[in-house]
Amino acid sequence: MGLLDGKVAIITGAGGGLGRAHALLLAKEGASVVVNDLGGDRAGGGKGSAMADQVVDEIKAAGGQAVANYDSVTTVEGGQNILKTALDAFGKVDILINNAGILRDKTHAKMDEADWDLVIAVHLKGTFCVTRPVFTHMRERGEGGVIVNTSSTSGLLGNFGQTNYGAAKAGVMGFTRCLALEGKKYGIRAWGLAPMAVTRMTEDLPGMGGEDMKATMDPAKVSPTVLYMVSSLSKDKTGVCLYAGPGKVRELRMVWSEGVAKADAGLITAEDIAAAEDKIFLPEPKGTIFS
Ligand SMILES: NC(=O)c1ccc[n+]([C@@H]2O[C@H](COP(=O)([O-])OP(=O)(O)OC[C@H]3O[C@@H](n4cnc5c(N)ncnc54)[C@H](O)[C@@H]3O)[C@@H](O)[C@H]2O)c1
Structure with a gap:
């Protein structure tokens, strides 16, 4: 018996890094998974089907159920199509993990409009574009659901060279707090996640390089926190952001x-x-x- 038997999950940006780790664990726990990934590079350029396909193959090889989707989260049509992929393959959605992301780090003085717009588009607008159709589906279906939005310590605590990314990630948490309130009467829960792991996004950041760090900060160490959030283990908890990093889980919130x-x-x-x-x-x- 898995913790997610009979559940259907959409995970955006699941072709690598944290999304892939979440997809593998949720599938292992019995969920049928939509593996969405645009398949581009770390800065948001290019696209391709190979990344999502590979994770679908991994899930199937392990005996799980998965289907790929290659839409960008940055458009309303993309979000609708991600939901359609889930409904066509599995008939419903119980879980959404907004995880897709890119980085365009620069000091603010050097940041141009494109660096700002694309980072906001993927993280913040992308969260809106996918959540809206899925939230509506969950509400109409009337059986609740769980939505996990990937935020970051960069947004909630700050980080050098990330005014675009930090703004998007703080926005994601504001979105989550408001969504949690709106979802309550429909049994739709909303979480924020502030992860920490070595992935292609972070492998060349100071202190994150090398094989030792890769093992210590394996994205698979973050995914059990996501499993807790989306399973019945977390009961009716909603509107909370958890930091999950190697060997540590803690609540992270804006306070007064x-x-x-x-x-x-x-x-x-x-x-x-x-x-x-x-x-x-x-x-x-x-x-x-x-x-
Ligand atoms: N790794 C960390 O320490 C860390 C820390 C804080 C927050 N995060 C967040 O966690 C999430 C996952 O990041 P990661 O570290 O696994 O990086 P990653 O680059 O390995 O994964 C991000 C994935 O999103 C996909 N993607 C990018 N743009 C997309 C789009 N428009 N539509 C669909 N898919 C798209 C990429 O192809 C990639 O596979 C991101 O939201 C990131 O900001 C990561």
Whole structure:
């Protein structure tokens, strides 16, 4: 008995890296999987069918069920077609994992419009384009569902050289919090995921290179967190972002401090703020690039 017997899952960007690892684990746990991947390069150029096909073959070779889809998540038509692939092959969708992603890292001063637009298009608009038809399907079907949106510590905590990516990933988490509220009455849960793994996206980043790091930061170590999120193990939890990295899982959220308040919505002056800094400012979380 698998944790996901009889379930149908769509995983975007599942032709490699984290998406592939999620697809293999969910299929092993009994889910029928739509392996979506545009098959392009890390910066969002090109396309091809080989990446998605290879993961479908791997799943089938292990005795699982999977079908490929090669649409880009960046268009409304692409999102609709990803849902259609699932409905044609398996008749329904229970689980969506928005995972597709690209990187175009540059300091802000050097970032041009194309670097901004494409990163926002894949991560943020892509999350909208696929979620909308799937959410609508789940709502109409009336049997709930789970949607996992891949965010990042870069969005929630910040990272050098990633104003485009960080903006998109913080947007993904804002989207998730709002979607969780809207999904509640339909039993549709929404999670954020902030993963950490060596993949083609991260293998040449500082500190991530080498065979040792590949083993330590294997994407397969993140996927059990996704399994927890999309299975009945997480019961009715929704609207939460979990960080999942090698040997560590923790909640990651935007928070507000105790702050300073004045009765009757009284005016808080600049001097009041300066005098109450210890109540207003939170310490930077340990282990971030600011601490
Ligand atoms: N690896 C990490 O440490 C890390 C950290 C934080 C967040 N993430 C996020 O995790 C997700 C997976 O990243 P990864 O590290 O596995 O990288 P990856 O490059 O191995 O995987 C991303 C996949 O998305 C596919 N893709 C890109 N654009 C697409 C599009 N328009 N339509 C469909 N598919 C598309 C790519 O072909 C690729 O297979 C991304 O959203 C990434 O931003 C990764």
